[in-house]
Amino acid sequence: MEVRILDPRIHEWGLPDYQTAGSAAIDLFACIDAPLNIAAQAPAMLISAGIALSFDDFSFAGLVLPRSGQGHKRGLVLGNSTGLIDPDYTGEILISTWNRNPAGCDPITIQPGERIAQMIFVPVLRPAFTVVDGFSRATARAAGGFGSTGA
Numbered sequence: 001m002e003v004r005i006l007d008p009r010i011h012e013w014g015l016p017d018y019q020t021a022g023s024a025a026i027d028l029f030a031c032i033d034a035p036l037n038i039a040a041q042a043p044a045m046l047i048s049a050g051i052a053l054s055f056d057d058f059s060f061a062g063l064v065l066p067r068s069g070q071g072h073k074r075g076l077v078l079g080n081s082t083g084l085i086d087p088d089y090t091g092e093i094l095i096s097t098w099n100r101n102p103a104g105c106d107p108i109t110i111q112p113g114e115r116i117a118q119m120i121f122v123p124v125l126r127p128a129f130t131v132v133d134g135f136s137r138a139t140a141r142a143a144g145g146f147g148s149t150g151a
């Protein structure tokens with residue numbers, strides 16, 4: 001995969017070496033010029049991750065996820081829940097940043113270079129659709145949905 005470093009500070013912050021470190025994800029840095037206050041419950045803010053990717057082929061995609069500590073302990077999550085990076089997207093990766101804490105809580109201050117999200121890569125399946133009126137195979141669950149098997 002080719003990566004363009006759009007923010008030169010990433011050279012010093014370090015591209016993650018997740019392939020040898022055993023981590024599943026690369027951390028994404030907040031490419032901001034000064035500390036940034038994110039108010040509780042304010043509309044999500046797009047923050048540059050400072051990199052762009054060129055996927056080798058269309059068989060995998062990227063998912064931007066919150067970091068567990070940032071989300072659970074601090075309330076810093078993603079305004080889009082999960083970000084999908086399409087394999088044909090070559091623009092800068094952006095992080096939809098949201099302070100989920102209740103209104104009135106202190107703002108969260110993000111520092112330049114802080115790792116505010118992470119990205120994993122997933123294989124993409126593209127099943128062919130066959131339009132039918134009824135399914136050819138019956139299952140025990142059928143249309144039993146939420147809670148249908150008990151609490």
Ligand SMILES: O=c1ccn([C@H]2C[C@H](O)[C@@H](COP(=O)(O)OP(=O)(O)OP(=O)(O)O)O2)c(=O)[nH]1
Nearest residue numbers: 064080082083084085086089092093094095096
């Ligand atoms: O957290 C994210 C989510 C998306 N993107 C970029 C990559 C992705 O390929 C593109 C479009 O995202 P998506 O397909 O989820 O957006 P959409 O709202 O469905 O718009 P589109 O019509 O562009 O597909 O935006 C990011 O940089 N960060």
